[in-house]
Structure formats: C-alpha cells, structure tokens
Amino acid sequence: MSSAKVNEDLDRERKKCVFNIEELTNFLDGGSESTRRRRETENKILSIKGIRDVVPEEYLSHKERYENAIRKAVLYYRAAKQMEDSTKSVFENFRMNFRNSIMWAVFKDNSPFGLHYAMFLPTIEGQADDKQKEYWLKRANNLEIIGTYAQTELGHGTFIRGLETTATYDAETEEFILHSPTLTAYKWWPGNLGQTVNYCIVIAQLIINGKNYGTQPFMVQVRDEETHAPLPGIKIGEIGPKLGFNTVNNGFLGFDHHRIPRDRMLMKNTQVLKDGTVVASPNSKLAYFTMVFVRVTIVMNSANTMARAATVAIRYSAIRRQSKIRPGEPEPQILDFVSQQHKLLIGIASYYAFSMTAMWLWDIFAKFTSELAAGKLNQLPELHALSCCLKALSSSDCAALVERFRQACGGHGYLLSSNLPQLYGLATAACTYEGENTVMYLQTARSLAKAWRQANEGKDLFDTMGYLADKSSMKQWDGSLGCIVTGFQKVAAGKLATSMQNFDKYRKSGLSYEDAWNKCSVQLIGAAEAHGRAIIMKMFRSEVERTVPALSNQLQTVIRQLVQLYFYYWTIEKLGDLLLYTPITQKDVNDIQRKYEDVLEALRPNAVGLVDAFDFRDEVLHSTLGSYDGRVYERLMEEALKSPLNQEPVNQSFHKYLKPFMQGKL
Ligand SMILES: CCCCCCCC/C=C\CCCCCCCCCCC/C=C/C(=O)SCCNC(=O)CCNC(=O)[C@H](O)C(C)(C)COP(=O)(O)OP(=O)(O)OC[C@H]1O[C@@H](n2cnc3c(N)ncnc32)[C@H](O)[C@@H]1OP(=O)(O)O
Numbered sequence: 166m167s168s169a170k171v172n173e174d175l176d177r178e179r180k181k182c183v184f185n186i187e188e189l190t191n192f193l194d195g196g197s198e199s200t201r202r203r204r205e206t207e208n209k210i211l212s213i214k215g216i217r218d219v220v221p222e223e224y225l226s227h228k229e230r231y232e233n234a235i236r237k238a239v240l241y242y243r244a245a246k247q248m249e250d251s252t253k254s255v256f257e258n259f260r261m262n263f264r265n266s267i268m269w270a271v272f273k274d275n276s277p278f279g280l281h282y283a284m285f286l287p288t289i290e291g292q293a294d295d296k297q298k299e300y301w302l303k304r305a306n307n308l309e310i311i312g313t314y315a316q317t318e319l320g321h322g323t324f325i326r327g328l329e330t331t332a333t334y335d336a337e338t339e340e341f342i343l344h345s346p347t348l349t350a351y352k353w354w355p356g357n358l359g360q361t362v363n364y365c366i367v368i369a370q371l372i373i374n375g376k377n378y379g380t381q382p383f384m385v386q387v388r389d390e391e392t393h394a395p396l397p398g399i400k401i402g403e404i405g406p407k408l409g410f411n412t413v414n415n416g417f418l419g420f421d422h423h424r425i426p427r428d429r430m431l432m433k434n435t436q437v438l439k440d441g442t443v444v445a446s447p448n449s450k451l452a453y454f455t456m457v458f459v460r461v462t463i464v465m466n467s468a469n470t471m472a473r474a475a476t477v478a479i480r481y482s483a484i485r486r487q488s489k490i491r492p493g494e495p496e497p498q499i500l501d502f503v504s505q506q507h508k509l510l511i512g513i514a515s516y517y518a519f520s521m522t523a524m525w526l527w528d529i530f531a532k533f534t535s536e537l538a539a540g541k542l543n544q545l546p547e548l549h550a551l552s553c554c555l556k557a558l559s560s561s562d563c564a565a566l567v568e569r570f571r572q573a574c575g576g577h578g579y580l581l582s583s584n585l586p587q588l589y590g591l592a593t594a595a596c597t598y599e600g601e602n603t604v605m606y607l608q609t610a611r612s613l614a615k616a617w618r619q620a621n622e623g624k625d626l627f628d629t630m631g632y633l634a635d636k637s638s639m640k641q642w643d644g645s646l647g648c649i650v651t652g653f654q655k656v657a658a659g660k661l662a663t664s665m666q667n668f669d670k671y672r673k674s675g676l677s678y679e680d681a682w683n684k685c686s687v688q689l690i691g692a693a694e695a696h697g698r699a700i701i702m703k704m705f706r707s708e709v710e711r712t713v714p715a716l717s718n719q720l721q722t723v724i725r726q727l728v729q730l731y732f733y734y735w736t737i738e739k740l741g742d743l744l745l746y747t748p749i750t751q752k753d754v755n756d757i758q759r760k761y762e763d764v765l766e767a768l769r770p771n772a773v774g775l776v777d778a779f780d781f782r783d784e785v786l787h788s789t790l791g792s793y794d795g796r797v798y799e800r801l802m803e804e805a806l807k808s809p810l811n812q813e814p815v816n817q818s819f820h821k822y823l824k825p826f827m828q829g830k831l
C-alpha cells in the first residue's frame with residue numbers, strides 16, 4: 166500500500182515494526198499466491214461500477230437501505246459467481262472464502278443474500294437426496310432462485326422440538342399441507358426472507374396419519390418466480406429495524422393450509438414414501454446438520470470481525486495523542502498507555518487463537534462429512550459438543566472485545582462513521598443466532614457430563630475430552646505455557662466435578678434428573694466455557710508450533726509472543742478459577758503479571774504492523790478512525806459534512822418551532 170500522505174505517527178509505527186508485514190499477510194492467506202489471488206478478486210469487485218456507496222447508508226431510510234443493498238448484491242454476486250470455483254462443493258467454497266473480506270466492502274452491514282450462501286445452499290447439500298440435489302443445487306447455485314433457512318418461529322427459537330408449523334401428509338394427493346396453526350407458529354427471523362427470497366427451506370413438524378415424526382426440512386416456494394408475488398396461502402414480510410443486520414431483511418412467514426408436492430421434503434435422511442410410510446433417518450440429529458456447519462463457520466467469522474475492529478482501534482490509538490505520561494514531554498500516543506495495550510492487543514492474539522482453532526475445527530467437520538458419505542456417524546456427538554462451545558466462546562469474546570475496542574476509541578468510537586458500533590451489532594448477533602450461547606454451553610456440558618461418567622467407568626473418551634480421565638490433581642505450577650494449558654484443563658475438570666457432585670446431591674435429595682440439571686446449570690456453563698478455553702489454548706499453541714517454523718525468525722518471535730499474551734491474559738482473567746483448581750500461588754501470579762506486562766511491551770512496536778498484516782482495505786473497514794493513512798481528523802470532518810443537516814445553513818425547524826418557541830409564540 167502507498168505511504169503517501171500517511172499520518173506521521175502511523176508512518177513511524179510501520180518503520181519500527183520488526184517483521185516483514187507482507188510475509189505475515191502471506192502466512193495468514195496460506196501463501197503468497199493466495200494473497201495475490203485474493204487481492205486480484207478484491208480489485209475486480211471494487212472496480213465494478215456502482216458497487217460503492219455514494220451516500221453513507223446511515224442516512225438512508227430503512228426502505229432505501231434495503232433497496233440499495235439489493236442493487237449492490239446483484240452486482241456483487243454476478244461478479245463473485247464468475248470467480249467462483251464451480252468444481253468445489255458448497256462447503257468447500259465456504260472454506261475457501263474464509264479470508265475473503267471483500268463482501269464487507271460492499272455490504273457495510275451484511276449481505277441480503279447471506280442466508281442463501283450460509284444456510285440455503287448448505288441445507289440442500291446436506292439434506293437433499295441425490296435427485297433433489299441435482300435439481301435444486303443447480304438452480305440455487307446459479308442464483309435462478311434465492312432462498313433462506315426458515316426454522317425459528319415467533320414462539321420458539323431454541324427448542325426446535327417445540328416448533329408449531331406443521332407439514333401434514335395427504336397420501337391421496339401426495340402432498341404436504343403446510344400450516345401455521347397459531348400466531349406463535351409464524352416463522353420469525355429468517356434472514357433475507359421478507360422481500361428477497363422466492364424459496365426457503367422450512368423446518369416443520371412432519372405429521373402422518375395423526376402421528377408426529379419430528380421436524381423435517383421442506384423446500385417451499387414462497388413467491389412467484391415471475392411476479393415475486395407471495396403464493397396463495399402464504400403470508401410473508403419483514404420484521405422491522407434491528408440493532409444490526411438492517412440490510413439482511415429478516416422476515417416472517419405464515420402458512421394457511423399451503424400444499425406442496427411430496428418430493429419437496431428434503432429426503433436424504435428421513436424419507437416419506439408415496440403411501441405415507443416413513444423411512445427413518447440413521448440419526449435424527451442429522452436434521453440439525455446445517456446448524457452444526459454454521460456454528461463451525463462462526464468461529465472464523467468471529468475472528469474476522471474481531472480483526473476488523475482491532476485494526477480500527479489500534480490504528481486510531483497510534484495517531485491519537487492525549488494526556489501525559491511523563492511531565493514535560495509531549496502528549497503520548499494513547500497506544501503508549503499500557504492499559505490501552507491491555508485493552509487492544511488481546512484482540513490480535515484472539516484473532517490468531519480463534520482462526521487457528523477454526524481451521525482445526527473445520528478439518529474435523531470436513532472429515533465428518535466425508536465419513537458421513539460412507540454412513541459413518543460416530544464423530545457427530547464430539548463435533549456437536551465442540552462446535553457448540555467454540556461457537557459460544559468465539560462469539561461472546563468477539564462481542565466483548567469489539568465493544569471494548571469501541572470504548573477504547575473514546576468518544577469517536579461512538580460515531581457510526583468509526584464503524585465500531587455496527588461491528589458490535591454484527592458481533593453480538595452471533596451470540597444469539599445459530600443457538601443462543603447459554604444454550605450452546607449447556608449442550609457441551611451435556612456431553613461433558615456423559616464423558617465424566619464414562620471416565621469414572623474407565624471407558625474411552627473423545628480425544629478432546631481425554632484429559633477428564635486424569636483425576637489426579639495438579640502437583641505444581643511452573644508457569645510454562647504447557648502448565649497453563651494443564652491448569653485450564655484442571656479448571657474445566659474441577660468445575661465439572663463440582664457440578665456433578667452437586668448434581669448427585671440434588672438427585673439424592675429427591676430432585677428429578679432434569680430439575681437437578683437445571684439447578685446446576687450455572688456451574689455447568691462454567692465447566693463448558695472452561696473446556697472451550699482449554700481447547701483453544703491447546704490448539705493455538707500446537708498450531709503455532711506446527712506452522713511457524715517455516716517463517717522468518719522475527720515473525721516466529723512475534724507470533725509466539727501473541728501466544729504468550731493470550732495465555733497470560735486469560736490466566737490473569739481467570740485467576741479465581743485457577744486458585745481454586747490448581748496449585749498456583751501468589752508468587753506465580755505476580756510472575757505471570759510481570760511476564761504479561763513484558764510481553765505487552767515487546768509487542769507494542771509491532772502493533773500497527775500486526776493489524777496491517779490482516780490486509781483489510783479501507784473499503785472493508787469503512788472507518789474514519791481506522792483507515793490506512795491515519796487521516797482521522799480530516800475524515801471525521803469530511804464524514805460529518807456529509808450529514809444532510811449540514812447541507813443548508815438554517816434548518817426549517819428553526820422557523821417552524823425554535824424561533825416561535827424562543828420568542829414565546831409557541
Ligand atoms: C457467489 C459465490 C460466493 C461463494 C462464496 C460462498 C462463501 C461465502 C462466504 C462467506 C459468507 C459469509 C456470510 C455471512 C453472513 C451470514 C452469517 C450467518 C447468519 C446466520 C443467521 C442465523 C441463522 C439461524 O439462527 S438459524 C436457526 C438456528 N437455531 C438454533 O441454532 C436453535 C438452537 N437449538 C438447538 O440446536 C436444539 O434444539 C438444541 C440443541 C438446543 C436442543 O435440541 P433437542 O432436540 O431438544 O435436543 P436435546 O434433547 O437437548 O438433545 C438430544 C441429543 O441430541 C444431541 N444434539 C442436539 N443437537 C445436535 C446437533 N446439532 N448435532 C448432533 N447432535 C445434537 C444432544 O447432544 C443430545 O445428545 P445425547 O447423546 O442424548 O446427550
């Protein structure tokens with residue numbers, strides 16, 4: 166990137182960076198050729214005429230924003246389709262786009278076709294039989310039809326078994342009758358549903374001859390392909406403005422005895438024959454498989470959101486000068502305050518921790534899907550337990566850090582032109598969608614509790630829960646990274662042991678299994694969270710050791726410092742737990758605190774280089790505070806001047822209200 170007219174402080178930061186920024190970008194992309202191709206794609210997309218906004222979208226009305234997003238989506242996806250590798254499966258294509266951030270340049274908020282890619286296509290890929298796949302995947306891949314995933318209802322999101330939409334089979338006509346028996350049965354939330362899609366996968370209770378066979382996915386046309394008018398028996402619209410996702414067109418959908426042909430039920434797993442005979446799925450939870458896929462991708466998505474916010478906050482902290490550290494000296498860059506480094510540098514370390522864990526989790530997912538083709542299902546419970554706690558941890562850390570970065574930018578972080586509030590809107594949504602985080606932790610806890618009992622019986626455990634078999638207590642704390650991983654495993658095991666002991670006591674006192682579980686749920690969530698944290702630490706460290714030896718010495722040192730930072734940060738954050746479940750002493754804590762301060766100091770000169778290496782273009786960041794050139798104050802003023810209120814010297818409200826009011830005439 167050019168360094169012309171770059172803010173002097175930022176320029177100095179880049180000069181003092183000890184490693185080659187391009188080398189790190191290549192490492193993140195998976196090689197210099199991947200970086201080249203990614204940049205080429207970005208250039209192509211951004212050179213499309215009309216793809217950039219002229220008026221900041223915050224000044225558009227709700228309706229205009231939507232229409233503008235659709236206008237750009239058509240331009241963007243037409244170009245993206247031409248660049249797509251059509252030999253790859255839906256899942257592989259997703260993985261290949263993990264480092265592709267250009268979509269965020271086009272959609273500052275989010276894509277109005279996002280659900281088509283994130284859930285509609287993956288559900289066809291994962292739940293349709295071969296014949297259905299052949300037909301629907303082709304149409305959906307070509308964007309001849311646009312779809313979404315309609316599961317959540319007004320009355321139920323978490324408890325899928327409680328969904329009220331019914332699909333009742335009529336063997337005489339070989340049709341399903343979709344119906345929303347109550348207001349709370351209306352689908353509510355599906356992205357892109359309101360005015361954008363013409364098809365959707367509807368999750369409904371399958372009813373045959375009065376018997377409920379559980380929820381199943383149905384391909385449902387909701388709008389006419391030519392006129393886009395809602396089909397008879399379908400009530401559809403959008404659910405209104407939200408904290409974020411305002412270009413996503415989340416919608417509602419109700420059915421009034423709407424009939425669809427039998428072959429519209431996606432029948433890879435469960436099948437309904439013409440006469441109404443049901444052929445059961447090899448595992449009923451395969452119907453939830455799209456959610457597993459999206460949870461896996463959320464780990465990477467959270468890492469990316471965190472990286473964008475960290476880039477903004479760190480660049481801004483390098484140009485912002487405020488207060489005094491030493492008397493008589495000029496005002497320092499706020500990045501020189503150690504407390505500021507503490508707030509921000511964990512964001513960079515967390516990006517590496519989550520993105521490396523995400524790749525590892527992806528490999529487990531990919532292995533499972535390839536084994537699934539051969540009918541092997543035994544890794545599903547472990548994949549489910551892992552994806553639940555990693556989805557929850559990554560999204561909650563991401564939301565907490567993005568909000569912290571926003572505050573770390575002082576008042577200017579509150580401006581929409583910083584883009585930090587919108588990034589928070591995106592980040593916090595992921596704590597709710599695709600399984601609310603508390604509920605996700607409790608799913609992992611369910612699996613941990615099972616493993617705990619199996620460990621007591623000397624049975625084999627999933628690899629990622631293997632540490633639960635070692636019931637011995639930790640003998641000593643030596644402060645090494647290996648010791649910290651063991652420490653976090655002991656915290657997870659300790660919390661689990663306490664939960665299980667209390668659970669057993671509650672059971673003995675007469676509580677039912679479910680009531681005892683509910684009573685222990687706060688502790689169980691703690692155990693699941695600690696389990697997730699231990700996994701991330703273990704993976705982060707081992708992935709770094711596996712991958713960095715190919716890099717220059719300077720870069721190896723910096724990436725290892727990020728690992729140390731992550732480990733020391735969380736040791737200090739979770740001291741209470743470590744004091745309870747490990748032999749850590751006050752002296753050990755002081756040592757870690759000192760090491761933490763040292764690693765902050767060591768990383769400080771490389772902070773800007775580290776965020777530059779993410780290689781987010783200004784168009785992706787959309788931020789007055791975070792652009793590459795650091796012209797923050799000029800950009801703040803330029804953006805302020807775009808306000809419609811600044812387009813006239815006196816606003817009409819003065820004559821209408823203020824003047825008569827001040828002159829006592831109103
Ligand atoms: C043009 C070219 C471009 C191409 C490029 C494409 C690539 C594009 C790249 C980037 C694009 C990025 C786009 C990003 C923008 C989009 C962002 C994403 C937006 C996401 C929008 C959100 C969507 C949604 O929210 S959809 C709705 C999600 N809903 C939920 O998650 C509901 C949560 N609830 C549940 O999952 C379940 O009900 C439950 C788990 C809470 C409980 O289920 P229940 O049946 O009650 O089960 P339970 O009794 O508790 O347990 C029974 C046993 O089943 C096990 N189990 C449960 N779930 C699963 C599962 N999923 N898998 C496996 N097993 C499961 C459970 O453990 C129990 O087991 P046990 O042995 O009996 O203990």
Ligand SMILES: Cc1cc2nc3c(=O)[nH]c(=O)nc-3n(C[C@H](O)[C@H](O)[C@H](O)COP(=O)(O)OP(=O)(O)OC[C@H]3O[C@@H](n4cnc5c(N)ncnc54)[C@H](O)[C@@H]3O)c2cc1C
Pocket residue numbers: 280313314315316317320321322323324353354355356410415594597598599600601602603604607
């Ligand atoms: C931005 C966004 C996009 C979305 N996109 C889609 C989409 O495309 N398609 C779609 O189908 N859905 C979508 N959703 C819906 C989303 O999946 C649900 O909101 C989510 O699963 C949570 O369900 P709920 O809203 O019913 O929350 P609830 O389940 O009502 O949760 C409310 C509270 O109850 C608690 N709670 C609930 N059950 C339990 C339990 N068993 N144990 C302990 N506590 C519990 C929760 O922890 C939470 O604190 C989207 C949501 C958002 C915010």
